[in-house]
Amino acid sequence: MKSSFLYTTSLLLLVFISCNQLSKEEQEFDTLMQKVIDVHDEVMPKMGEMSSLIKELETKIDTTDQGKSYAKAQQDVKDAYDFMMTWMSDFSDKFPHEEEGSATDPEKVSSQIKLLKEEEIKVNSLKDQINSSIKNAKQLLEKS
Numbered sequence: 737m738k739s740s741f742l743y744t745t746s747l748l749l750l751v752f753i754s755c756n757q758l759s760k761e762e763q764e765f766d767t768l769m770q771k772v773i774d775v776h777d778e779v780m781p782k783m784g785e786m787s788s789l790i791k792e793l794e795t796k797i798d799t800t801d802q803g804k805s806y807a808k809a810q811q812d813v814k815d816a817y818d819f820m821m822t823w824m825s826d827f828s829d830k831f832p833h834e835e836e837g838s839a840t841d842p843e844k845v846s847s848q849i850k851l852l853k854e855e856e857i858k859v860n861s862l863k864d865q866i867n868s869s870i871k872n873a874k875q876l877l878e879k880s
Contacts, residue, residue: 761845768852769831775859776827779820779866786817786866789873796880809876812869816862823862827855 758766793810797803830851 759842759845761842761849765845765849765852768849768856772827772852772856772859775856775863776824779863782866782870783817783820785870786813789813789870789877790817792877793873796877802880805876809869809873813873816865816869819862819865823858827859830855 790810790813793806793813796806797810831848
């Protein structure tokens with residue numbers, strides 16, 4: 737009697753643990769999602785700085801060669817800013833918040849991983865574009 741209770745309890749515990757563990761694909765999805773969100777969280781605070789640089793560069797733009805270099809730097813910052821806004825909108829369309837963690841169908845998880853790998857490439861490109869446009873704008877403004 738005692739051994740059947742232990743056996744049944746052990747079996748139920750094993751079933752419970754195995755049912756609550758994420759599949760390898762779900763773990764990969766969660767890891768990739770965290771990487772993408774981490775990059776987003778790294779560059780998001782720079783949006784205010786980018787807005788300030790756009791305004792500051794605007795005051796320096798004129799028809800001279802120097803003024804044209806300010807215009808180019810401003811356009812680079814605007815492009816990076818727009819890229820961020822577009823990326824965030826597209827990302828939230830592809831990965832709506834309410835669906836997070838609900839993908840248990842292996843095919844769906846697999847397709848979401850593929851999409852997320854593409855988003856990881858995009859967000860890293862976005863980070864590079866933001867950082868380089870800020871750096872270039874600041875260097876140009878320091879020279880003036």
